[in-house]
Amino acid sequence: QKEVEQNSGPLSVPEGAIASLNCTYSDRGSQSFFWYRQYSGKSPELIMFIYSNGDKEDGRFTAQLNKASQYVSLLIRDSQPSDSATYLCAVNPPGKLIFGQGTELSVKP
Amino acid sequence: KAGVTQTPRYLIKTRGQQVTLSCSPISGHRSVSWYQQTPGQGLQFLFEYFSETQRNKGNFPGRFSGRQFSNSRSEMNVSTLELGDSALYLCASSLGGSLSSYNEQFFGPGTRLTVL
Numbered sequence: 001q002k003e004v005e006q007n008s009g010p011l012s013v014p015e016g017a018i019a020s021l022n023c024t025y026s027d028r029g030s031q032s033f034f035w036y037r038q039y040s041g042k043s044p045e046l047i048m049f050i051y052s053n054g055d056k057e058d059g060r061f062t063a064q065l066n067k068a069s070q071y072v073s074l075l076i077r078d079s080q081p082s083d084s085a086t087y088l089c090a091v092n093p094p095g096k097l098i099f100g101q102g103t104e105l106s107v108k109p
Numbered sequence: 110k111a112g113v114t115q116t117p118r119y120l121i122k123t124r125g126q127q128v129t130l131s132c133s134p135i136s137g138h139r140s141v142s143w144y145q146q147t148p149g150q151g152l153q154f155l156f157e158y159f160s161e162t163q164r165n166k167g168n169f170p171g172r173f174s175g176r177q178f179s180n181s182r183s184e185m186n187v188s189t190l191e192l193g194d195s196a197l198y199l200c201a202s203s204l205g206g207s208l209s210s211y212n213e214q215f216f217g218p219g220t221r222l223t224v225l
Binding site for chain 2: 044
């Protein structure tokens with residue numbers, strides 16, 4: 001089992017829809033959870049972080065964390081073509097930061 | 110505030126050579142982490158430096174090494190290059206914080222290394 005798993009996609013949604021990106025992790029000692037966005041040919045850019053169970057909202061983005069289920073997700077409301085990118089989930093077990101393989105999101109006009 | 114900078118941006122080397130990459134963190138950030146990104150393996154953690162000390166290390170061979178200077182700038186060295194070392198090498202800086210809990214990391218633009 002991979003330490004951090006994401007569906008590779010591509011996930012295709014129409015413009016204006018909600019995009020739902022999911023991530024599961026194996027280490028129950030993980031303390032911090034991050035979502036990064038990476039455009040093709042660019043470096044990852046932090047868009048959300050969450051430490052506590054529940055939801056955290058920032059503009060069109062909502063991160064959801066369920067430590068009991070070892071699950072973290074990212075919802076993007078009112079998806080725009082400019083949201084088309086690869087989304088990386090990162091999980092922080094003690095002493096390291098582990099990235100998932102990323103989910104490619106495509107938002108169609 | 111200036112972002113994370115990495116030099117050089119592109120590098121071509123041949124097998125057996127060695128290479129040194131440089132990273133300057135955001136001003137005030139004391140932690141620098143290095144990552145290797147390839148299409149097949151994704152983003153993999155190499156090591157993290159904090160206050161000139163290697164604090165965490167990933168599962169890479171000893172050919173990969175690094176160091177951090179008193180101004181928090183960091184260098185990464187790869188000796189005896191192999192074809193499989195061709196990748197995008199990213200560094201990320203953060204404030205630092207506790208040993209086990211990462212603050213938010215901010216990535217540099219990366220160095221694209223090609224090994225022929």
